Structure formats: structure tokens, C-alpha cells
Amino acid sequence: MIDSHCHLDSPRYDEDRAELLDRAWDAGVREILSIGIGEGPETMHRALEISREYAGRPETPRIWASAGVHPHEARLADEAAYAKIEGLLLEPEVRACGEIGLDYFYDHSPRDVQKAVFSRQMEIAAGRRKPIIIHCRPSQNSSDAWDDTLEMLRTQWAQRGLGGVLHCFTGEERHAREAMDMGFLISFAGNITFPKAQPIRDAAAMVPLDQMLIETDAPFLAPVPNRGKRNEPGWVKEVAVTIAELRGLEPDEVSDRTTANFRALFHPGTTFASTDLHR
Numbered sequence: 001m002i003d004s005h006c007h008l009d010s011p012r013y014d015e016d017r018a019e020l021l022d023r024a025w026d027a028g029v030r031e032i033l034s035i036g037i038g039e040g041p042e043t044m045h046r047a048l049e050i051s052r053e054y055a056g057r058p059e060t061p062r063i064w065a066s067a068g069v070h071p072h073e074a075r076l077a078d079e080a081a082y083a084k085i086e087g088l089l090l091e092p093e094v095r096a097c098g099e100i101g102l103d104y105f106y107d108h109s110p111r112d113v114q115k116a117v118f119s120r121q122m123e124i125a126a127g128r129r130k131p132i133i134i135h136c137r138p139s140q141n142s143s144d145a146w147d148d149t150l151e152m153l154r155t156q157w158a159q160r161g162l163g164g165v166l167h168c169f170t171g172e173e174r175h176a177r178e179a180m181d182m183g184f185l186i187s188f189a190g191n192i193t194f195p196k197a198q199p200i201r202d203a204a205a206m207v208p209l210d211q212m213l214i215e216t217d218a219p220f221l222a223p224v225p226n227r228g229k230r231n232e233p234g235w236v237k238e239v240a241v242t243i244a245e246l247r248g249l250e251p252d253e254v255s256d257r258t259t260a261n262f263r264a265l266f267h268p269g270t271t272f273a274s275t276d277l278h279r
């Protein structure tokens, strides 16, 4: 099983990061993509540091990193931040640019700034031939951020053939379909277990298994039965179980298929024996 999106660099893990990685291993997690947005551009390198800190540690998931400026912090993106992303994307552990995109729910940065920063980071990712991890959240009862994000992906990304992920998918079926047509994987997080999340479950019942990922977005969005607590990568299992129930499958099938999808996107050119899925 792979947790395709979590924030392992969160200070909320500083006291017990090793222990939660042990628990993730025991739950069957073999790789983790730690999102490198830091607490702003200044600390976006922390995910890479953690990847290296735990590399080679026995019975520990392999940790990969990304690098990018979250739409919340778009107003902090300057030339130094872009240069930092350029540099980080050259490191072998850094597999993607992200999370990047548009958040009109909180509007922590002005929308025109969010768009400019998103656009610039797509350019950087394309130059480094890396996939992108998209964060998209519209304002309430609207699809505004989806419309803008999909339009930007269509005009500035799709033709590059590098693909990416819509992380923590909460959009409508049509948004997922349009992104999948552009080669994106759709990633589902712990909020799929929330009682009111029927639209997310409907989307997860529709997305083909070979275009799907699972994630925690930890420390956020802990799944039922731990809702409200600090989330952790081992709990990605609840996401696999929920999707399996929706589709009448065994959880192992969801784990194995999403693991293969993750590896095809983030480790292109590497071949894995089928037994590697469980190692």
C-alpha cells in the first residue's frame, strides 16, 4: 500500500515520527510521498530532508518528496522560491511538483496571484519533466476553482504528457472525467469515510481502478473511526477498505492497483516484480 500524499514534515510529528512510520509499515504501507510545501516556501525542503533521514531504515516505508508552493502561500512565492523548486526537482528523491493549484475556499492569497503562481510552477515542472500534484478547492456551492484549474491544465499542461494527480478529490464526476482525459490520476483521502461524503464515494465508485490513488493528507482529514484526531500514513488503509466496500472488491486489490498506478506515475521506467507490491 502507498500513501500518495501526506505532510510528514508537519511539526505535529516531531515527537514521534519514527513511531508512526513503524505503525505505517505494520499496516502494510511500503511507500509514502511526503508533500514538500513546508509551512511556506522557506521550509519546502523539509520533506526531502525527512526522505533522506529515514532512507535505509529497516521496516520503514520508502519516503519520497515533492516540492512546490501551496495556493494558500502563493503570495509568498518569489524568485527565490521558484529557484528552490527548480533545484529540489533535480534531486532523485523529489518525484513531483506540488501541491499546487487554486483554493478559492479560503482565499488566503488573491486569486490572480494563485493563478500566476500555479502557472509558473507548471512551467518549472515541465522543464524538469515531473508530474504535478493538484490541490483544488472551490468556494462554497460553486465549481469556480474547478473551472479555472481544469482550464489551466487544458491549456498549459495536458499537451506535455507528464500527467499528475488530483489530490484529495472532492469534485464532481465531470471534473474527474475531464482530468482523467488529460492523463491525471484521481486520489481519494480519509474524508471518503465521512458520513456526509456521499458525493466523494460516488466519484470513487466511478473512477476506474487504474486511474486511482489513495492518500491520507495526514496530519489532516483522519478517517473514521479516528476522525478529528491527528491523521497518520498507516490510516490510509481505511481509505482502501472504504473503496473496496464501494466496489465489492477485496482491500488488497485496491491497495495493489493503486500501488501500481503510483509507481507508473512517479517511478517511470522502473519495473517492479509483482511480489514487490507486498514488500
Ligand SMILES: [Zn+2]
Pocket: 099, 135, 136, 167, 168
Ligand atoms: Zn491539498
Ligand SMILES: [Zn+2]
Pocket: 005, 006, 007, 035, 099, 217
Ligand atoms: Zn496536502
